[in-house]
Amino acid sequence: MSTTSRELPPAVSAVDGERLVAPPGSARPGRRRLMKAGGFTPYGLLTPALIVLVVITGWPLLQLFIMSFQEFGRAQVFGAPPEFVGLGNYVAVLSDPEFWQVLWRSLGFAAACVIATMVFGILIALLMNRLGAVLRTLVSIGLLLAWAMPPLSATIVWGWIFDTQYGVLNDVLVNVFGLTQFEGHSWLIDPLSFFFVATIIIVWGAVPFVAFTVYAGLTQVPEEVLEAAQLDGAGAVKRFTLVIVPFIRPILIIVTILQVIWDLRVFTQIYALQSIGGLAEQTNTLGVYIYRVSLGSGDFGTGGAISVIVVLLLVALSIFYVRRSVKEETL
Structure with a gap:
């Protein structure tokens, strides 16, 4: 054996010193996953966005969380020290019958909006999938105009x-x-007709997003599978439920969860309709209720507690959405 020879690491060739790929079983599982995922590059690219999110979203949420444990009113806004009340604000909120009325009203209203939005959005997406290029372009322009209009306008x-x-x-x-009987009829005085109008406005603005997203999924459904199902005697309804839905199920789940999150925190449409002529006490939803408790009565501590409860509710839905997305990505 030559005295000048030296031992090289197992992953280095003794011939030319080049690094070789280690056999599959030699690397640790965690290292293999890291190498497969691209190393630390994705984390480095995500770091600036995470910093911005922490500064813009994380810090206000922390301040809101701290405020929810304090007696924070108008005096504290002008410099008076807040008083720590522990869980007092949460106890006051959860024992308030009005909060539960607003919560159940908001959940029911969000459910109606989500169902209507998904039904009309899917139907329009199916229509766009059958139309020619010219008519599809006209429908797309109309949807974009509705989608681009600000909620207040x-x-x-x-x-x-x-x-x-x-x-x-x-x-x-x-x-x-x-x-x-509709001569001089007021649509905003009665709570039921008020939410009927609000549902139309919210669904009208949300349908384009669902239609475009579902239509993008429909373009990925193989035509051969649809033709085979049609040759087997499956009608339009069966082809949709048994062939199309399994292909676009991840898209439908994600879009539905996003609509639930957005409709639960709706504010602009409800507040504007109340300003036009609705009765606020009977038509408040969570977003408007938090605004009126915080700025209307000046009780920012109680408003912060309600906001934290809503955030926890939305976080629970978001976690389900993220887990579902990650699961679909790993399949």
């Missing part, structure tokens, strides 16, 4: 349509269909 326009004296809807119902 859309609410004002719809408020004019449902206006008591000069609304187009009342005029059509009275003069075209002869329904004289």
